[in-house]
Amino acid sequence: MTAIAAASALAAPPHAVMGRGHPHGGPKPVSAFLVEPGRDALTQAFSGREFSPPWHGSIEVAASEAAAAFERLFATPRSAPAIAYIHMPYCQNHCLFCGFFQNVWRPEVAEPFVDDVIAEIAAKAATPLVASAPIEAVYIGGGTPSALPDQQLVRLIGSLRQLLPLTPDCEITLEGRSHGFGVAKAAAVLEAGATRISLGVQTFSTAVRRRLGRKQSGPEVASFLEDLVGLGRASIVCDLIYGLPGQDHDGWLRDIDIANAVGLDGVTLYALNLFPGGPLATAIEHGKLPPAANIAAQARDYAAGVDRLLGFGWRQAYQSHLIRSPHEQNRYNALIKQGSACLPFGPGAGGQAHGYRWRNVIDVEQRRAMLAQGVAPVEGLSRVPLQYAAQAVITAGLEAGRLDLAAVESLHPGFRVAAAPLLANWTEVGLGEIVKDHFQPSRAGAFWITKLTGGFYAALRSAPSAKGEGG
Template identity: 55%
Template sequence: MGEGSRASRSAVVAAPHSGMPHRPKLARPPEPTSQSPRVAYAARRGTDPLTAAFARRQFVVPWQGCEPIGDADVEATFARIVHTPRREPAVAYVHVPYCQNHCLFCGFFQNVWRPDVSAAFVDDIVAEIERLARTPLVASAPIDAVYIGGGTPSALAADDLARLVAGLRRHLPLAAACEITVEGRIYDFGIAKAVAALDAGASRISLGVQSFDTGVRQRLGRKASGEEARAFLNGLVALERAPIGCDLIYGLPGQDERIWHNDVETAIALGLDGLSVYALNVWPGGPLSRAIGAGKIAAAGTLAFQATAYAAACDLLTARGWRQISQAHFVRSPRERNRYNRLIKAGAACLAFGPGAGGQAHGHSWRNVVDVARRRAMVADGRMPIEGLARMPRDHRAHVAITSGLEDGELDLTTVEAEAPGFAEAAAPLIQDWSEAGLGEIDANRFRTTRAGAFWMTTLTKGLFAVLDELESTEAAQGGTPA
């Protein structure tokens, strides 16, 4: 699991012009209550804003506000979606739902990898790509970025991975400068396989390293040592064929300040083009949560440790000349564009291929059926193998403006106001509170996050989404469109 997989699962966003209605301006703003966002999401005072602005980090679930489509209407609704042309560019996400093992920190594990599934799996995906490429949804406008994520795409055999990349290039209407990223892990990649993917047309490689410390890696279930990770990345960089990036996670069990500093220093020394730094999420009921609860592994880093680790990484990278282009992603060279993540968070339509991949277009989101055997049976039956089809909320364009603005470190309040009249006035007390607490700075109609505000970005996002929810409830109470 890496950057694109996180993005495809953590943010359900719709194309900017998806036909969803704008909200009319309210007769009067909502009155504050004890449950009002301006109270519930107020920052603590008299504390360090970086480490203690809130009691915990909060997250927005991908399906928040979505309206499920009833089972009886799924086929007809999805048929309308795929037969409606796009007017705007899109991204494509290809999901490879196999892993060599279930790493403790990962909440997305689906299937144990077996070498004998490689060829048949790629046959299925290429056939799916070819089939959907004929639809107006896919064929009508260019695709600006493709992300092959998982799971572990690098588990595929070299010739099968190359066939997958070649199939994408052959069948999809890719833009001339389309970025095709292959995600992988150290253990099962290898230089020869990377070269095969690049020869087939991949243009970017992203590795889920998480840590270069061998002890930390092994406790999490990673098979390759830190030295093997460094050697492989050195080899990829030496090819000089494509931008190379990796992910690091802060807050891992057994990771202290020294180890984290060494992780970031190692990434810098390798000459990578891009680096993402993420906070550890301990999934409730997941393998890491169970292992910590049973005393089999050290506890995860505290919230304060995560905050200081994030700030330390930001300071170290920017001091070495790296440029921060989003909350978590840094670039060293101009050829690192990170197009998929930036486009998906800015509201691009997403065309989904493979078991468990999430898609979105024309005001709807969906997920491909996860079970491989069930998908094959549905395709053989002439049915579209999708599930979880839902209609985006009316405020979704406002959600996108909030998410992408805070992700980039600068929220344009007028953009949100244009999608949700009344938002700027309703959000003003909360944004003023955050500014006074040291989480951001107000400049006319823009709110720019500080380093502390960037760390708490997901909590700020949740707070502003709550403002939108309160506006909708107030509108309904004042006799507007029902919530």
């Protein structure tokens, strides 16, 4: 599992959490997001982060209505391009930082798993939802998709290209880790049609990697990344996590320097997300690992990492994602935050379309049994909230560093009035500025992006609802 899922509180695509419900507790008022003047904007603005995805506030569809609603979903054409997500629920080992582990990878599961996914794609390829408009990006995630043997990866990617209406320049990302991958497999994957490889590195520090349960040393991972870059045939990106136990500020900056030196096209910087009751939190609680960095130290690491990469000539495309080469677009993650339809394939994959979101059943055997009985193996079908379109504009705008306030107002009249106290406060304390009717987060605001998102969502809730607004 890469940091895309492990750091879901900051920037995860929804496949890892869709269908598991939205955060519990009553909605917070706008006043809860105001910052006391005099606090340091970067390290003291808020006490913690929160998860505020565009689908926050979704309402579960009653079980008696779900089957018919799901059938209508796939019978309804799209008019706009979509993305697709293929989920592999197998990991080579359970990394301590990960809260999404499902199944231990075994070589014998490879062929039946790929058979099942290809059969699912073939069965749905002709449905109006899938066939009616192009697909601009495909993300093969997990889990550890790179653990699949060469021939199975080639077969899977070939089937995607054969069965789905991919655009000629469709971005096809393979997520994975360096252990069990290899240059020969990577070359085969690229030859089959993958255009992007994303590795969950987390850190290049061998000592910290060992504590996390990673098998290869930092130099081995860096060397493999250099080899991938040397192929010259795809965008090569990696994830790094700051705030890890045993990782100090200088060590984090060394990770940034190595990421720059190996020639990557892009890098994503994630704050450590400690899952309560998870293996990493438990190990820290029992004294087996040193404490993770506090929120202030994480803030300093984030700002220093971004500034260092910018100094090397990188460009900040999104809150956590920086790029160096023009062909690195990170298209899947950008589109999912914009509310694009997402077509899910494989156990545990999450989807969204036509104002609904859902999740494929993740248990492999249960899924096969349901298919054998003629029952759609899906769960958690929910209607997105009425303010979903406005929330997607907020999320995408803040991620890209420039929120169009007028665009949100047009979707939800009254937003500007409700958000006025936030905008006045945040500009005063240094979390951002307003430029030509756009709110632009500062470096500190970018670190606290989930809190800013939550604040704007609260403004939507307190403003009059726009008639006809929806997903």
